[in-house]
Amino acid sequence: MIRDTLTQLLAQSITAAGFEVPEQLEIEPPRDPRHGDLATNVAMVLASRLGQPPRKIAEAIVAEFPDAAMVTGIDVAGPGFINFTLSPAWLQQALARCLAEGTRYGCSDQGGGERVQVEFVSANPVGPIHIGNARGGPYGDVLANLLQATGYQVEREFYVNDGPHNTQAQIFGRSLQARYRELLGLPFEFPEDGYRGEYVVEMAREIIQRDGDKYADLPQDEAGARKFFEMALPEIVAAMREDCHALGIDFDNWFYESQLYETGEVQREIERLLQKGAAYEKDGAIWLRTQEYGDDQDRVLVRADGRPTYIASDVAYARNKFNRGFERAIYVLGPDHAGYIPRMKAAFAAIGIDPQRLEILMYQNVRLLEGGQVLSLSKRKGTLVTMREIVESVGRDAARFFLLMRSAESHLDFDLDLARSESEDNPVYYVQYAHTRVCGIQREAQAQGYDPAAEADLSLLTAPQELALLRKLAQYPDEVALAAASRAPHRLTHFSRELAQTFHQFYTACRVLDKDNPSLSAARLKLVTGTRIVLANLLGLLGVSAPERM
């Protein structure tokens, strides 16, 4: 990559100028493109250590900088920045590389084949996936795509909280049983904090259609509720799978919490913790010493009535993940799990899992806007907006793009009207339209008899808009690497808009197919093909379609 090569050359010239190379040598694209393609602050860093004027140091370094074909200009600017301008020759070479690598352009092997599991969505199996969980879907999915593209072996996992002691499953089972009895005209009691969504009534109706009043005699207690939950579970999981699929998300593995109980892993983990002294008994319950590892208090592992809490199965689950050979486990969690993070980190430290191998990423809430109003959502009233409804309302492409536009730690306003609008305002169309225009040019070129495989003289690409587009294409691999490393899929949506904009500007300024200038046309066609490759790769990472016509 550009940066690596330049970093080496820079280090050489720093040494040649008689300075010590700082351990962190930073070369970054400056915010203002007028300051060149890449810039370093190394002279200022050295200046404060040596007590010399930064510009003087910068000039000494620049004087030692070897001639390199890739760089056309090196300037000392501002307080002491060294700015590099990449030569058109280098940019043209980057395009050649892009054309050669095709769908692989932008990929790297920095992950070194490390096995990573990304667990995301993992909504409680008590109903459809709603918008609160939905944001984690595209986020986890695109993060997984990014890691794959940068050389990791990635597995996507959905954790199904169907454990026998899950309180939410209990409440859901009781709600379903109540609806079932209600429909049959039997006496029933609807739980106070029960699930009031219409889907629960429909599920009860389906059970009656299938099995009639077969379950009328089941007691209205924990066991009865559990039975109803288990009856509904396959259907709920199937629906969640379909909902995710509709958003373009397909998990490699659906892991069931109940499995951890069936295999005895939860029990074994509890015993191991007691033996190690990481857990202790108090007030009839078993507590995990998470406070020693930074939690604000110890946490109950096993309730006084003998039933383990979710922490017990989560700890067993974490060990299970690493036993399956993953070197790194990434958790993508919603904002309601904020308090869970220190707790789980402490728990994992207590069981001896290297916290370095465990990453917990959190995203913030989504607010839905429609007609300029914030939609108020309530689980109690059953007015949750589901992921399925979003996809059906705005389409998969817009749903994914909009959910990915903001950084995860920032609250997200999802404007349904804007996402639905097939207009210039919609950023998804802006990007897709660039791809469509590329395809239009290629169609026209084919009709006019251009040979897409023909050699072209890329050195003819020197117009400002051509160079700007070349720069953008050359920048792409660094951008993918950065988005992956900083776990920031939203960078891709921003980059895709920038690339689309640069292309639209090129399109407006530079006529590609010109009968009077066949060699320039051939070169521009290569640039257009490169743009198509990067747009398609980018949209592919985002899981958004790249249409040939709109």
Place this chain on the structure above:
RNA sequence: GCGCCCGUAGCUCAGUGGAUAGAGCAGCGGCCUUCUAAGCCGUCGGUCGCCCGUUCGAAUCGGGCCGGGCGCGCCA
């Protein structure tokens, strides 16, 4: 009360300790005889919530305050 996240243009948000803080939308004014105008160009718009500190340099790091969101169960 404690913890996590956020506070940047009228709105929604980018911004890796660097240079004159950016984009989209909204507003105003232009551009279709040519590969799709779902596009392009110009213009207006800022005490980066406030204060103090660290630094050669702070929207960015630290402390304190103010404002908003979320979380603080032997629920998950």
